[in-house]
Amino acid sequence: MPTPPSVSTAQTEERSWLRAVAPHAFVTLVLLALTIQASFRAEYLILTVFWAFIALTGPRSRRFANIATPFLMVGILYDQILPHLFQFRPEPHVADLYHLEQTLFGWHTATGTMIPSEWFQHHTSAWLDVPTGFGYMAYMFESFVVAAWMFFKDEEQTAKLAWAFLIVNILGFTCWILIPAAPPWYVAKYGLGPAHMDAIPSAAGASRFDAFFGINYFSGFYQRSHNVYGAMPSLHVAYPLVVLIAAWRMPQRWLRWSCMAFFVLVTFAAVYLSHHYVLDAIAGALTAIVSYAAVIAVLSRVRGPDRVV
Numbered sequence: 001m002p003t004p005p006s007v008s009t010a011q012t013e014e015r016s017w018l019r020a021v022a023p024h025a026f027v028t029l030v031l032l033a034l035t036i037q038a039s040f041r042a043e044y045l046i047l048t049v050f051w052a053f054i055a056l057t058g059p060r061s062r063r064f065a066n067i068a069t070p071f072l073m074v075g076i077l078y079d080q081i082l083p084h085l086f087q088f089r090p091e092p093h094v095a096d097l098y099h100l101e102q103t104l105f106g107w108h109t110a111t112g113t114m115i116p117s118e119w120f121q122h123h124t125s126a127w128l129d130v131p132t133g134f135g136y137m138a139y140m141f142e143s144f145v146v147a148a149w150m151f152f153k154d155e156e157q158t159a160k161l162a163w164a165f166l167i168v169n170i171l172g173f174t175c176w177i178l179i180p181a182a183p184p185w186y187v188a189k190y191g192l193g194p195a196h197m198d199a200i201p202s203a204a205g206a207s208r209f210d211a212f213f214g215i216n217y218f219s220g221f222y223q224r225s226h227n228v229y230g231a232m233p234s235l236h237v238a239y240p241l242v243v244l245i246a247a248w249r250m251p252q253r254w255l256r257w258s259c260m261a262f263f264v265l266v267t268f269a270a271v272y273l274s275h276h277y278v279l280d281a282i283a284g285a286l287t288a289i290v291s292y293a294a295v296i297a298v299l300s301r302v303r304g305p306d307r308v309v
Contacts, residue, residue: 024055024065027072034080047072064151067159070166071144077173083226085177092180092195092229098187101277117184120272124205126212132269133209136236137217139266143239146247146259154250160295161246167291168242172235175283180229185274201225205273234276237284238291240266245292 028051035044051072054061098115106113143165150158182195185204190196203210203218210218240263247259267285270276276284 020059020062021055024051024062027065027069028052028055034076047075063155067147067151067155067162070162071147073166074169077169082173082176085173086227089177089180089229092182092197093232094182094187094195095192097181097232097277097279098184098192101279105278115184116271116278117274117276118188120205121184121188121274124208126208128272129205129208129212131265132272133206133212133218135262135265135269136206136273136275137209138262139236139239142259142262143243146243146255149255150247150250153252157246157249160292160299161243164242164246164288164292164295165239167294168235168238168287171287171291172230172233172238172284175233175287176227176230179232181232181280182229183231183275183280184271184277186228188274195229199228201228204275206275231276231280233283233287234270234280235284235287236270236276237263237267237281238288241285241288242292245288 028048031044031048031051035041035048038044051065054065101115102113106115108114143161147158147161147165150161180195182190183204185202186199189202190199201222203222206218206222210216240259244256244259244263247255250256267281270281270284271278
């Protein structure tokens with residue numbers, strides 16, 4: 001007959017369980033407070049219930065919550081903190097960024113120097129509108145889906161992706177505050193004069209995707225946006241690239257090449273849909289590379305370079 005656990009063992013196990021659950025219970029309470037503050041917005045309510053569920057389900061679900069915490073922090077930073085920092089932004093960059101794009105990537109035509117985003121504004125196709133719109137729709141979800149899949153294959157590699165994703169956003173948000181930059185669609189609509197601080201966010205070329213399917217996904221998405229001057233760096237480019245870098249260490253070739261194809265698609269879409277200059281895309285790629293390198297550098301310092309892949 002098995003020996004029943006002693007009182008001291010049961011107490012130790014209970015304290016251990018409480019230590020494991022307590023941080024996630026605190027996060028759940030924070031989410032609940034934000035849900036109430038946001039008048040029970042659906043996404044907050046779902047996230048609160050989901051976090052409470054994974055906190056109580058078991059050890060592996062709590063490890064998932066630990067790894068997912070950087071993603072959660074990004075959402076809170078973007079929705080709760082970033083809007084309050086925009087009041088401290090300097091004058092947004094409009095003409096200088098446009099002229100730099102002309103210098104580096106423009107070409108001469110009969111009507112003057114043209115840049116890639118302007119050329120695409122006059123050469124659109126439904127064959128490009130649909131896949132680029134899909135890429136722009138899915139760019140953030142790709143990060144979450146790939147991270148969730150990787151969790152069941154390699155938790156450590158997933159953690160690297162999660163923390164690199166957080167750093168990408170911190171760097172990107174910092175640039176949005178310190179170096180606010182107008183996107184190509186803004187120049188097409190408002191010109192190169194002083195920045196209009198009351199400019200309304202626009203779906204730009206992505207509105208053609210809405211029109212093709214008779215939906216209002218992008219128009220509704222950008223109506224909720226609070227950031228017109230967030231073109232530099234392009235986080236649309238940074239997200240799929242940091243996912244690609246993390247996925248490249250995985251053994252599944254189909255995953256690596258799928259992430260590569262998605263990164264190329266979204267990078268092209270960023271320029272084709274008039275949301276970003278080529279310069280923004282390059283800055284986004286550099287942001288992703290620096291962010292992942294920072295995670296590896298920290299781990300190398302903590303564990304030693306021989307233990308970090």
